[in-house]
Amino acid sequence: MGAALQKHDVFQAIADPTRRKLLRLLADKEMPVTVISRHFPMSRTAVSKHLRILSEAGLVREQKVGREKRYRLQPEPLLELKQWLSFYERFWDNKIAMLKNFVENEEINALSLVVPERDERKSTE
Template sequence: MSSAARHDVYQAIADPTRRQMLKQLAEKDASIKEIAESFSVSRTAIVKHLHVLSEAKLVSDRKEGRAKIYSLQPAQLMEVKEWVSFFEQYWDNKLANLKNLVEDKE
């Protein structure tokens, strides 16, 4: 898996395991081993997920002795936040339209 920058933020957060991994890293930096222990999938699978998150720049890593420690890098999530924000006007409009409809009936 993973050769070019094939994974953007949206694809990275599409997987529930990866979303959970981000939650864990939000609390505390963790090594691959520590992360793998929190999940029921294999360590190899976790490493692959970490690669995807890394490509999307949602995590960074550093070496500490023989362990590789991952940290949350939440900045890229702003892209998602902004994309979703665009649609807020529409769900607000729906509510507004509904409100108008109700008021017209009165």
């Protein structure tokens, strides 16, 4: 039932760099929108719209405290992203291993090409 109410999924929510920065900002502590908006060169209304998208994706929880809403990161939905990315790690690991092999072979080849220079002065004396 909760998924049916979700207007945005995790992938849509994190697609925007501003929303990724919001998540990072909210990772350590709960904050009201007035404090959050000080970190961005945009209006409080624009920040609120980004927070609403994150909230709809389940990435941010809002809690009413007095007259203000406070926001906090809810990291659980990020597990879906982690699981999706983990499939592709094997390609990154393979590329990193290939790069390591290439660099090590280049270093060996470079060392074998180093030939000590002759001192030309000695040969002319």
